[in-house]
Amino acid sequence: MxxxxxxxxxxxxxxxxxxxxxxxxxxxxxxxxxxxxxxxxxxxxxxxxxxxxxxxxxxxxxxxxxxxxxxxxxxxxxxxxxxxxxxxxxxxxxxxxxxxxxxxxxxxxxxxxxxxxxxxxxxxxxxxxxxxxxxxxxxxxxxIKVHDKDPIYKIIGINTSGASSDLMEQLQPIFEKHNHIRHFGANALEMAFFARGLMDVFIDLRNKIRIQDIAAGYIIIKEAGGLLLDANLNPLDADLSYKTRISFIAAANQKIIDDVILQIKK
Incomplete structure (x- = not known):
């Protein structure tokens, strides 16, 4: 089998x-x-x-x-x-x-x-x-595949649960722009929704997410044609340790990555 x-x-x-x-x-x-x-x-x-x-x-x-x-x-x-x-x-x-x-x-x-x-x-x-x-x-x-066209509505998933005030300040411009922000409370299923083309970007920069939460979503997004990057915009990778916590950005294409990153305060 x-x-x-x-x-x-x-x-x-x-x-x-x-x-x-x-x-x-x-x-x-x-x-x-x-x-x-x-x-x-x-x-x-x-x-x-x-x-x-x-x-x-x-x-x-x-x-x-x-x-x-x-x-x-x-x-x-x-x-x-x-x-x-x-x-x-x-x-x-x-x-x-x-x-x-x-x-x-x-x-x-x-x-x-x-x-x-x-x-x-x-x-x-x-x-x-x-x-x-x-x-x-x-x-x-x-x-299924990611939504790789100019969206009618740009839907951005952002996990801010337990986020620091500094991170919220960094992300504030994304909330202020004409974006449609979503977070439903289960990262893995949100990654599946993204792979299906229901979101354009999914962002989790809290450095809190565990490998168990994203492992299946990782391969599903990659096979659906999406990009997965770490907080430094390098290809996402990590060990499988329980102590490991990561940040990541999933996007349909490089243009959307560039558009979103330009909105985040440095």
Whole structure:
């Protein structure tokens, strides 16, 4: 079985196991601080257990890097890393806001740039986005690509949750211009929306985002034709450590990057 099939299969299983939990008392609970640094909720635990149980069942030789469970070695001779944020947008899921997802990716080495496969599933409706290296990006079996034309409305996604006052001052000109700003509360799903052409730029310059949040979105955006850059406008890359926090900009093309960066205060 190909890696992308494994990721898609278990993503479907996550959806079936959690789709009726969102917004209920059973979604919450406090299971302590997970490996990623946030409080683990019941819906997180159920989703992660779904993945781990499936990988054990099919005897997939890998190391799992989970948002809640941390590093789980399922083999002495791993083929690579499963990078898992089984529930991205936990706050939305617990409250019943219909914008949360699962994010699963596979990397052959300890680098973001070695990711070969990724799947993001919208857990509020079952829409599935996936990509494999050099094979394109898809949503529910239909090929997707970034919006690479002059937009009627320029839609910019910006994650400012917990942003410093200095960063907000830097970004202020973007808010003042005639842009349409969006942030929905689940970076991975927003990256999928961007890859689908529903946004023109997605910006997260907080230096807070974890690899688990963006791993699947990384390969999906690249295969959809988008650009992914770090805060210094270099090609995005990083190690897979839990301590690693990054900033990034995703854009449909260089012109949009140039237009947006010119608006940010230095």
């Amino acid at each position: 190909e890696v992308i099939e494994i990721l898609r299969n278990v993503s479907k299983m996550i959806y079936e196991n959690v789709k009726d939990l969102a917004g209920t008392d059973n979604a919450a609970g406090d299971f302590g601080i997970g490996a990623g640094g946030d409080i683990s909720r019941n819906i997180d635990i159920i989703a992660e257990k779904t993945v781990l149980d499936y990988l054990k069942e099919i005897k997939f030789d890998c190391i799992v890097l989970g948002e809640e469970c941390g590093r789980v070695e399922l083999s002495d001779n791993p083929k690579g890393f499963i990078i898992m944020d089984a529930i991205d947008g936990s706050a939305n899921a617990v409250r019943g806001v219909p914008f949360f997802c699962s994010s699963l990716a596979f990397a052959t080495e300890d680098r973001l740039s070695s990711i070969t496969d990724g799947v993001i599933t919208n857990l509020s409706n079952g829409d599935m986005y996936w990509a494999s290296k050099d094979k394109g990006a898809f949503m529910n079996g239909l090929k």
